Amino acid sequence: MMRRVLAYLAALVLGSAIGLGSALAMAGLWPSRGALAFGDVDVDGWRSDFAIGSEAADPYTRARVARHGLLALAKSEAVYFTRATDDAGRPLREGCRYRLSGGTMPAGWWSVTLYDARSMLADNTDGAASIDASRAGTGPWEALIADHRSTGAAHWISSRNAGTFDLTLRLYMPEPALLAQPSKTLVPPRVERLDCASEAAT
Amino acid sequence: MRRWIGPLAVLLLSAAGVHFAALELAPGVIMDRAMAKLAERGVGLHRFTAPQRITPQSQSVVRSSPDLYYALCRYDLSVPDKALALRMAAWRDYQSLSFFDARTDNFATLRGTGEAVEVRLLPPGSAPEEGAIVSPTARGVILIRRLAPDAESFAAAAKAGEGDRCAIEAARGG
Numbered sequence: 581m582m583r584r585v586l587a588y589l590a591a592l593v594l595g596s597a598i599g600l601g602s603a604l605a606m607a608g609l610w611p612s613r614g615a616l617a618f619g620d621v622d623v624d625g626w627r628s629d630f631a632i633g634s635e636a637a638d639p640y641t642r643a644r645v646a647r648h649g650l651l652a653l654a655k656s657e658a659v660y661f662t663r664a665t666d667d668a669g670r671p672l673r674e675g676c677r678y679r680l681s682g683g684t685m686p687a688g689w690w691s692v693t694l695y696d697a698r699s700m701l702a703d704n705t706d707g708a709a710s711i712d713a714s715r716a717g718t719g720p721w722e723a724l725i726a727d728h729r730s731t732g733a734a735h736w737i738s739s740r741n742a743g744t745f746d747l748t749l750r751l752y753m754p755e756p757a758l759l760a761q762p763s764k765t766l767v768p769p770r771v772e773r774l775d776c777a778s779e780a781a782t
Numbered sequence: 783m784r785r786w787i788g789p790l791a792v793l794l795l796s797a798a799g800v801h802f803a804a805l806e807l808a809p810g811v812i813m814d815r816a817m818a819k820l821a822e823r824g825v826g827l828h829r830f831t832a833p834q835r836i837t838p839q840s841q842s843v844v845r846s847s848p849d850l851y852y853a854l855c856r857y858d859l860s861v862p863d864k865a866l867a868l869r870m871a872a873w874r875d876y877q878s879l880s881f882f883d884a885r886t887d888n889f890a891t892l893r894g895t896g897e898a899v900e901v902r903l904l905p906p907g908s909a910p911e912e913g914a915i916v917s918p919t920a921r922g923v924i925l926i927r928r929l930a931p932d933a934e935s936f937a938a939a940a941k942a943g944e945g946d947r948c949a950i951e952a953a954r955g956g
Contacts, residue, residue, distance in 0.1 A: 584785070591789035592796050599800030607805060633888035639805035646809035646886040650816055651843075651925060653880055654888040689876055689929060691849050699844035701837070709838070709848045712931050748845060752876060752929075753893070 607643035626661035626768040664746035666773045674739045676776040678725040682769035688753030689713050694737050702742035711735050809885040825854045828950045835936045849931035851939040855948035859905035860920040865953040866903035871945030876929040884919035
C-alpha cells in the first residue's frame with residue numbers, strides 16, 4: 581500500500597516537473613535565453629517579432645512576448661529589429677570598427693541604438709549611443725561604430741565599454757507594406773566591419 | 783504492468799495540467815513582477831513620473847531608447863465606481879499614449895503628434911463610452927513616449943509633460 585502511494589506521489593512530482601520545464605522551454609523562458617533568440621521575421625540578419633505587444637494567438641508566443649517585449653508597442657505603432665552580427669555573420673564587438681549605412685526607411689521615424697550583452701546602453705559618457713532619422717536626414721546616411729570618435733565620420737555610435745554588443749533598429753509609425761511584406765519593403769542598414777584592434781596590431 | 787497504469791496516468795495528467803497552467807499564468811506573473819519593480823523605482827499609482835533623459839548612467843529598464851522621453855503611470859481600477867482621467871499634453875513631434883494590461887498586452891495606443899489627447903480609462907466590464915477605453919484588466923501601466931533625441935528637445939518635452947495627467951476620478955453614470 582505504501583509503495584503504491586509513493587508511486588503516485590512520484591508520478592505527480594515528476595509529471596509537474598516535466599510540465600513546468602517543457603512549458604518554460606517551449607515559451608523560450610528557460611533555460612535563460614537572450615532577447616535575440618526569438619523572432620518570426622528576419623530581414624538580412626535583422627530579426628524581429630511582430631507579435632510583440634499584441635494578444636498573440638498561442639500561449640507560447642504570449643509567454644515569450646511577456647518576457648522579451650514588456651512595454652513594447654504593438655506593430656501598428658512600432659516594430660523593433662535587432663542584430664548581433666556584422667554583414668559577414670561575425671559577432672559585433674568593441675575591439676572592431678564598423679560602418680553602419682542605410683537610406684530612407686518605410687516608417688515615420690527610425691533609430692539604431694547600440695546595447696551591450698545585458699541589453700543596456702554601453703557604460704560610457706560619450707553621449708553617442710544611437711543615430712536617428714532626425715540626425716541622419718533624408719537620403720543615404722552613414723555612421724561609424726567604434727570605441728572612439730574619428731575625424732571625418734559624419735555620425736558616430738560609441739562602442740566604448742560595450743564588449744560584445746548588438747544593434748536595435750526601431751521603426752515608429754511603420755508603413756502598412758512593411759508589416760505585410762517586411763522582406764520586400766525594408767532595406768535594413770548594412771553593418772560592414774572595417775578593422776579590428778587585434779588585426780591592426782599584427 | 784497494470785499496476786503502473788494509474789501512476790502513468792497521474793504523470794501524464796499532471797504534466798499536461800502544469801504545462802498549460804504555467805503558460806496561462808506566465809504573462810501575469812511577469813507583469814506583476816514588473817509592476818512591483820516600477821513601484822520600487824518610484825513610478826506612482828495614478829500619476830505620471832517626471833522622467834530623466836535615458837543615458838548609460840540613468841537607465842534602469844532594458845533596451846530603453848536614448849532618443850525618447852518616457853513617462854509612466856501605474857493604475858488600479860479594482861476600486862468600485864472609479865475611472866482614470868488621462869491627458870497627454872501637446873508636443874510638437876511624435877508622441878503616443880499606450881496602455882498595457884496586467885497580462886502585458888498593449889491593448890490601446892493613441893498617437894498625438896502635434897496635439898493634446900484626452901481619454902478616460904474604464905474598469906473591465908464597463909459599457910463602451912465615447913472618449914473612453916475599457917481596460918481588459920483592473921491593473922496595468924500607461925506609457926507616454928515623446929520623440930526627443932537631444933538634450934534641448936528633451937527639456938522641452940519635459941516642459942510639455944507638466945501638462946500630462948493620470949488621475950483617478952468617479953466613474954460617470956455610476
